[in-house]
Amino acid sequence: MENGCSCERKTITKELLQGVELAKQLRGHLGTNASSVETRDLLVQSILTSYENALRLLKWSGSMGSTPGIPESPLSINGSPQSEDFDKDNQESKESSKKRKTQPRWTDQVKVSSEGVLEGPHDDGYSWRKYGQKDILGAKYPRSYYRCTFRNSKNCWATKQVQRSDEDPTIFDVTYRGTHNCSRGSQAVPPPASPEKQEQKLNNHNNNNNQQEMLLKFRKSLRVNTEGLDNKEMAPPFSFSSTSFGCSKNDNLNFSPTALDNLGSFSPSFMSPATPELNYFSSSHCQRNNFEGAFHAQCCESYLTELISVNTSATNSPIMEHWDFPLDPVEFDPNFPLDTPGLFS
DNA sequence: TCCATTTGACCTTT
DNA sequence: AAAGGTCAAATGGA
Numbered sequence: 001m002e003n004g005c006s007c008e009r010k011t012i013t014k015e016l017l018q019g020v021e022l023a024k025q026l027r028g029h030l031g032t033n034a035s036s037v038e039t040r041d042l043l044v045q046s047i048l049t050s051y052e053n054a055l056r057l058l059k060w061s062g063s064m065g066s067t068p069g070i071p072e073s074p075l076s077i078n079g080s081p082q083s084e085d086f087d088k089d090n091q092e093s094k095e096s097s098k099k100r101k102t103q104p105r106w107t108d109q110v111k112v113s114s115e116g117v118l119e120g121p122h123d124d125g126y127s128w129r130k131y132g133q134k135d136i137l138g139a140k141y142p143r144s145y146y147r148c149t150f151r152n153s154k155n156c157w158a159t160k161q162v163q164r165s166d167e168d169p170t171i172f173d174v175t176y177r178g179t180h181n182c183s184r185g186s187q188a189v190p191p192p193a194s195p196e197k198q199e200q201k202l203n204n205h206n207n208n209n210n211q212q213e214m215l216l217k218f219r220k221s222l223r224v225n226t227e228g229l230d231n232k233e234m235a236p237p238f239s240f241s242s243t244s245f246g247c248s249k250n251d252n253l254n255f256s257p258t259a260l261d262n263l264g265s266f267s268p269s270f271m272s273p274a275t276p277e278l279n280y281f282s283s284s285h286c287q288r289n290n291f292e293g294a295f296h297a298q299c300c301e302s303y304l305t306e307l308i309s310v311n312t313s314a315t316n317s318p319i320m321e322h323w324d325f326p327l328d329p330v331e332f333d334p335n336f337p338l339d340t341p342g343l344f345s
Numbered sequence: 346t347c348c349a350t351t352t353g354a355c356c357t358t359t
Numbered sequence: 360a361a362a363g364g365t366c367a368a369a370t371g372g373a
Binding site: 350355359 | 361362364366367371372373
Binding site for chain 3: 131134136137159161
């Protein structure tokens with residue numbers, strides 16, 4: 001009960017702190033000619049996202065009042081920490097269907113290139129294995145079900161569903177469930193894609209190529225930095241296209257904390273290659289259009305903590321946990337009364 | 346032989 | 360009861 005409130009508050013505080021920190025960075029960038037427009041755009045976008053998240057949290061907690069009861073919320077309604085649910089999930093592997101309700105869920109839309117030309121990177125760095133396909137009532141196309149390849153070896157229970165859009169067959173709705181316990185599944189370059197397989201995810205706002213490029217670089221950086229962490233079970237097909245931004249797989253990118261700061265607002269792609277009709281998704285920024293569950297997940301700090309720890313090297317958290325800024329508690333009091341009337345009006 | 350995909354059956358949820 | 364989701368045997372490719 002009270003824990004829930006406190007969790008929400010902390011999460012909101014975190015978001016706001018992130019916003020503050022990003023604003024500071026932006027100010028720094030504005031004072032110099034050295035930073036690129038892209039970087040500034042990124043910072044602005046990050047700040048907006050952060051504040052939007054905070055506002056959403058406020059709205060959500062406000063609409064919920066003191067009455068728990070959001071269905072499908074990964075945040076355990078009865079007050080039990082999300083991490084407990086996850087632990088249970090891991091233990092009760094045979095009761096997988098019971099996980100449906102407890103795991104965070106969010107959807108993404110993926111647009112597939114009709115030309116089959118690689119316009120960006122594909123995949124999310126995770127390895128998926130198809131375990132089912134089902135015709136869905138009212139849907140033209142069947143829905144495909146995928147789970148993490150490392151379900152058994154690493155007890156990773158992340159799953160996803162891929163549903164081709166009826167209206168636009170080039171669009172795929174991808175629903176993710178659960179978070180990866182495994183570290184990022186691969187770092188290898190994907191095999192040459194056939195035209196059919198050179199499908200990719202395009203952002204709904206893909207006219208912002210600069211931002212996409214920055215994201216790609218960031219993801220590339222992540223990949224580079226996680227190489228060697230998990231070599232034993234690297235699944236080969238997921239990586240960035242070397243043509244995406246002129247970097248080969250072996251390029252060593254500077255991946256400094258500064259770079260992370262500059263790009264940290266982007267969560268890594270949740271896309272994956274694994275479906276016959278769409279083998280390689282490229283990532284996009286901020287494409288997530290439905291944070292069902294996952295958004296609520298932010299409200300529980302234990303869940304947050306787990307996500308952060310789990311995703312140290314390979315994140316697929318629905319939230320922006322990359323922001324590991326050295327926050328200065330003196331400049332912004334975490335205990336600041338966020339429910340102060342008029343504060344956000 | 347190993348691993349991924351396919352697909353019908355079964356289970357869970359609504 | 361119907362629809363959605365998962366399991367697991369069969370199958371095929373490397």
